[in-house]
Amino acid sequence: MPSAPPHQPLLYNDGRGLFCPAGGFHIDPWAPVPIALITHAHGDHARAGSARYLCSASCAPILKKRLPEGAVIEPVPFGEPIELRSAAGDARTARISFHPAGHIRGSAQIRVEASPAASAASEVWVVSGDYKRQPDPTCEPFEVVPCDTFITEATFALPVYRWEPTDRVVHQIATWWSTNREHGRVSVLFSYALGKAQRILAELDALAARDSAFVWMRESGAHLHGAVVPLTDAYREAGIAMLPTQPVPTDTPARRTKNEYAGQLIIAPPSAAGSPWMRRFGPAASVDTAFASGWMLVRGIRRRRGYDRGFVISDHIDWPDLLETIRETGAKRVLATHGYSETLAHHLRDQGLDAAPLETQYGETEASEPEPEARASTAEGAN
């Protein structure tokens, strides 16, 4: 277990999460702590068992659905600074605030301003959580927060990862559904239950509104796997416009002569792929499957997972936006977490920045788009 380094930085991994001694809190802890600041509600960042949770105001209703009944959740509006006090009995405090990260609804970067030691000058650190710069109708757009040290995610930190404009990918999804509909096939689109599913439902709704060729999508609506339903409800309650949806009934379907799902769009978490749940949609020949994920950019990964189609749409930052964001923050030092953190740090050092990977336990459940293979080791994510 890592212990406090001798020079004690403002934030470090104390074995339970990113710990800030000056403010007595942890960010996205993976073990129970007294005060947990949560960047967003995905399972690998928001875990049960802490005494108090602080998160953005729009994250709170979603976090409530993800944590056990009775968890103490304190919403903090974006941009509003609050003071937290050291638990060590010294007089130190940290000034923290939440800023939009654009990853999923309510996702936040956390800005921390404090002195690492009693006599030292104060520093500004920003923990990005997961984030993206592409527009997303379901969440608040990413905001650049200037800082001295930037702790960034590195899920897709390789130059091959460059996202296409969202409109183009959404058009591909709608066309795929449309073609399957003409042939009477069921379209099963796998996507992460929180964030990606709602983003796609919102984008398809917007496409139906602006392009008369797709207006039928609003009449048809989509069918949701049980894991996607409560989160979609939470988004709808927050006023996000999405395609109409209805749950796929949980009872075991009787044998039918006619496939009631022919031509329909089903949205399900990737864990449903290949499960008995899929049988209700008829024989494999009448079902077309697709996965909406940044990982689908690489042909080999898509073919290995056996989906018919892969739609490259991600809630994580791609390579060019990542480099641009680092520049814009003006950070002198960059610490990289999950994914290709070593590659990113190496590249930034080549560019003359102070950079290093930072060991964490993020990116270990499917909700946050880990490497597809990590899926087998965790059952979390589809709740």
Add this chain to the structure above:
Amino acid sequence: MRRFAQLFTAIDATTSTNAKVAAMAAYFQEAPPEDAAWALYFLAGERPKRLLSSRLLAQWAIAEAKIEPWLFEESYRVVGDLAETIALLIAAGRTTDDSATDTDHNLPLSRWMADRILALRGMDVSQQRNHITSWWRSLDTTGVFILNKLITGAFRVGVSRTLVVRALAQAGEAPAETVAHRLMGSWQPTAAFMRHVLAAHAPSDDHSRPYPFFLASPLEADPAILGPITDWQLEWKWDGIRAQLIRRAGETHLWSRGEDLLTDRFPEVTEAAARLPDGVVLDGELLAFSGGKPLPFAKLQRRIGRKEITRRVLRDAPVVFIAYDLLELDGEDIRTSTLRTRRAHLEEVITDLNSPRLLTSALITADSWPAAAKLRNESRDRAVEGLMLKRLDSPYAVGRTKGDWWKWKVDPYTFDGVMVYAEPGHGRRANLLTDYTFAVWSDDRGGRELVPVARAYSGLDQSEIAELDSWIRRNSTERFGPVRAVSPTQVFEIAFEGIAASDRHKGGVALRFPRIARWRKDKPAAEADTLASLRGLIHGPPPQATLFDNL
């Protein structure tokens, strides 16, 4: 190229084989034959002689993408395919509408090949670079990917040759077996060839063309399920090179199963075959052979890939052709007659020839399956891989048609090894640690250490691969480029077909076809096998019993 790119996209966008076949059939019908011929050429797995090295292509891509070489390497490791890595780095997100020149997209595939890609061969390196980088700049992502595949000649897009044959049969007028036959041997991707492939009747214009090979299926069950043993012909399963020997129009042709022409590589065999009657095609096995018995496969291996056949090579590794079937007699295709009949003709032909270089595969007599099983257990001592079981009244079919030909191999050797290294695979296994190295304990006195003895890629199922990948990532101790050293705690049972002493391998042994039999989660690393126990499996000189004692 637009139409070919569309075909590629259609094939790539489905996992249904019927949909793939339908897409190809539509393409073969609609595309001009001169373009369709090239598409067929690549889809069937043919490739032109190498135009330029992958290394050069990578260098130019690094310059074009303006990234550090190590970052290119990292990207390549994740993507697992050079053509795709370059396409993603140079043309990511670019679509046809964005591209500067439309002519590149619309230029037909045959013109791309003839005027541009094959024309690279005569150019110097800087000219090649200018052309290729200018195409990279104008094509869209798929276009760049396909272009790179055409240049490097490694065009595997998830369709097997069987599927291509089915598509051609759908698109044209010839049945699948005829199409398969027309695609055998060497051919040029021309419009005339394309019409020939699709035509209902075509004169057989090529005397060198082999028949499609009939492949045996592995027998996993008790042979008793095959019915009475008297319905079956039993032979040894030879450990050589499957080949077809053709004598037509006064010429001899020798083809491997991989459809390489071997005629010049085995002069002792082709010289003997010159005395065969005209219009004869034999199916059989090439074996290094001396004193009435096979020599180790390694001897034969030294003959493959060797262009110059010196007197010394001929003396060290003399080769024979052991015939086990007759496919053509007096110029007539007799594949539909029964094995019983074909075998009788085969024995006549070989007896008349009376050459020590052309033999028939001995028939094994066993009056019951248990008796056959007993003979099978002698396989290792006889330097064969087991038994072949062939139904006596079966025709000679195409491909792996199940039911009439079985290979009943002897159980493989096994040892328990400790995983010590892992590295990522390619293609479908990109970014997944699937290439493993296994070690056994040295038996030196004073301190045991793990000595790597085998690398294996296959044998685990998808979920085990995923679990192991995740374990390796959490238990890597060191990295050497793409290779990770892992904590030596996981034990695997490794199966292999043969073992020989080798001074080129660290452990002093070379294993044939090592693969994972199972993951021994129950076994601690300390209980893995030792080098001494592996060496104990190396046989002395081959036994004296001759294989042809029943001839």
